[in-house]
Amino acid sequence: MSDRPVPHPDRDSAPYWEGVSAGELRLQRCSGCGAYRWPARAICNRCHSFQAEWVAVSGLGTIISWVRTHQVFMRAFQDDVPYVTVEVQIDEQDDIRMIGRLAAPAPVIGMRVRALFEGDPPLTVWHPVG
Amino acid sequence: MAFDLADKAAIAGVGYTEFSKNSGVSTLTLATRAIMAALQDAGLDPARLDGIATHRVGDSIPSSVVAQAMGIRDLHYFVDHFGGGGSSQAVVGQAAMAVAAGVADYVVCYRAINARSEFRMGGTGRPTVDSIETQYQAPYGYVAPPQQYAMVAQAYMQRYGVTERHLGAVAVTQRRHASLNPHALMRTPITYEEYLASRWVVEPFRLLDCCLETDAAVAVLVCSAERARDLKQPPVTIRAAAWGGGQTLFSNQQPPPGTSLAAQMAPRLFGMAGLKPADVDVAMIYDCFTPAVLIQLEDYGFCAKGEGGAFTLSGATALGGSMPVNTHGGFLSEGYVHGWNHIAEAAAQLRGQAGDRQVTGARIALSTGAPGYVGGVTSALLLEGGS
Numbered sequence: 001m002s003d004r005p006v007p008h009p010d011r012d013s014a015p016y017w018e019g020v021s022a023g024e025l026r027l028q029r030c031s032g033c034g035a036y037r038w039p040a041r042a043i044c045n046r047c048h049s050f051q052a053e054w055v056a057v058s059g060l061g062t063i064i065s066w067v068r069t070h071q072v073f074m075r076a077f078q079d080d081v082p083y084v085t086v087e088v089q090i091d092e093q094d095d096i097r098m099i100g101r102l103a104a105p106a107p108v109i110g111m112r113v114r115a116l117f118e119g120d121p122p123l124t125v126w127h128p129v130g
Numbered sequence: 131m132a133f134d135l136a137d138k139a140a141i142a143g144v145g146y147t148e149f150s151k152n153s154g155v156s157t158l159t160l161a162t163r164a165i166m167a168a169l170q171d172a173g174l175d176p177a178r179l180d181g182i183a184t185h186r187v188g189d190s191i192p193s194s195v196v197a198q199a200m201g202i203r204d205l206h207y208f209v210d211h212f213g214g215g216g217s218s219q220a221v222v223g224q225a226a227m228a229v230a231a232g233v234a235d236y237v238v239c240y241r242a243i244n245a246r247s248e249f250r251m252g253g254t255g256r257p258t259v260d261s262i263e264t265q266y267q268a269p270y271g272y273v274a275p276p277q278q279y280a281m282v283a284q285a286y287m288q289r290y291g292v293t294e295r296h297l298g299a300v301a302v303t304q305r306r307h308a309s310l311n312p313h314a315l316m317r318t319p320i321t322y323e324e325y326l327a328s329r330w331v332v333e334p335f336r337l338l339d340c341c342l343e344t345d346a347a348v349a350v351l352v353c354s355a356e357r358a359r360d361l362k363q364p365p366v367t368i369r370a371a372a373w374g375g376g377q378t379l380f381s382n383q384q385p386p387p388g389t390s391l392a393a394q395m396a397p398r399l400f401g402m403a404g405l406k407p408a409d410v411d412v413a414m415i416y417d418c419f420t421p422a423v424l425i426q427l428e429d430y431g432f433c434a435k436g437e438g439g440a441f442t443l444s445g446a447t448a449l450g451g452s453m454p455v456n457t458h459g460g461f462l463s464e465g466y467v468h469g470w471n472h473i474a475e476a477a478a479q480l481r482g483q484a485g486d487r488q489v490t491g492a493r494i495a496l497s498t499g500a501p502g503y504v505g506g507v508t509s510a511l512l513l514e515g516g517s
Contacts, residue, residue, distance in 0.1 A: 009265065010265065039262050039381065041262065065387065069272075082330070085271070100270060
């Protein structure tokens with residue numbers, strides 16, 4: 001457990017991880033064109049503005065894919081296998097897709113989910129809604 | 131076009147090391163063995179080499195060290211590109227540009243890896259790749275290429291009705307090809323039932339959906355088409371080379387699930403050569419995992435989007451089919467040299483030296499790099515023999 005990879009915020013992403021610690025999904029919204037940026041970075045890949053504000057988003061999304069890992073790729077996860085990892089498209093923008101765990105045994109593409117932040121350090125766990 | 135790369139350069143020599151799970155030697159030794167084999171194949175004196183090029187992901191010796199070991203005293207061209215399988219065909223394409231531009235005369239391109247005994251891609255023996263995306267993935271135990279490709283595969287399969295039957299057809303077909311290849315690591319034919327019975331690695335991938343992790347090197351000698359005609363082997367002309375990319379699997383602005391970066395690049399590739407997909411006689415398609423073959427069959431235009439599985443199941447991609455694919459057994463069964471044994475097999479087919487797996491009359495071959503899902507870039511070559 002102790003050798004699990006922990007989040008390593010970089011100089012662009014620290015506010016994202018502060019949001020996770022505060023129990024909020026926060027993203028950069030471009031001040032130039034209004035698009036959300038993902039992953040966190042200084043420049044907008046649509047309008048090339050360097051201006052953005054960090055805002056809380058709904059935390060709602062839809063599972064667009066999932067995998068169930070059986071092989072131990074990192075020893076730190078050997079007690080977890082098999083475990084499910086999901087890819088979630090957030091409601092705010094359809095080209096932003098995030099990785100996380102799922103708080104349900106049976107993932108289904110199209111399942112509606114909400115991000116909660118659990119554990120120490122806190123990480124995204126997607127919970128089925130509706 | 132100000133400068134036409136088509137047909138200016140050729141592959142004049144190809145060299146392999148043995149493929150194994152534990153080479154017992156350094157990547158420097160692997161590189162120099164493959165390079166010497168390529169030079170011997172071409173009949174070129176090592177003293178004539180003036181260019182060297184490779185790509186690495188922190189898993190192999192730098193090309194400058196290999197240049198020194200080869201005794202190249204006056205290097206005119208070098209590349210030590212950071213990148214994985216998406217860069218493989220690009221390294222050869224860039225060498226073609228270098229010789230076409232007259233920067234160098236004889237460029238040896240290679241990839242040397244102890245990908246089983248030293249630096250496994252699976253994340254067990256090496257640090258994760260330096261990327262701004264890793265921080266959002268590694269804490270979840272999502273670190274290895276099979277996980278990333280499995281995520282692509284699950285969405286692709288759902289969207290287009292592709293099933294394990296289709297993935298299995300890729301594995302079974304390529305193993306049958308490998309059974310005809312004395313160089314292949316896995317030569318015993320498999321049935322679909324054996325495919326189904328292989329253990330889960332990452333659902334939807336079973337063990338037999340995944341490429342082999344291999345210790346090996348492959349080297350390719352690139353020179354002008356004119357110089358190649360004076361060497362020992364029938365020249366393999368580089369009809370076209372293409373580079374593509376711009377989105378990774380994780381960044382916004384990515385293509386829709388199940389479409390790779392090859393889709394936007396392929397028209398440029400065929401355009402440079404003045405060819406169309408139907409002109410290709412044999413294709414080496416980057417097969418790190420089975421669905422990568424299906425997705426690229428579609429994205430390079432050999433069948434319609436979503437039809438790669440049915441196309442493969444029909445037998446079209448088998449030896450004797452309309453579009454033989456990965457005749458050496460590919461990364462799934464011959465060995466995994468990160469894109470490079472595809473180039474070597476394409477050359478073998480175009481020279482008519484592929485033995486029992488020879489595609490009769492093969493004149494045009496496609497060789498592709500990783501389709502971009504992890505590294506965010508891709509590349510490909512169109513090659514012609516018999517000129």
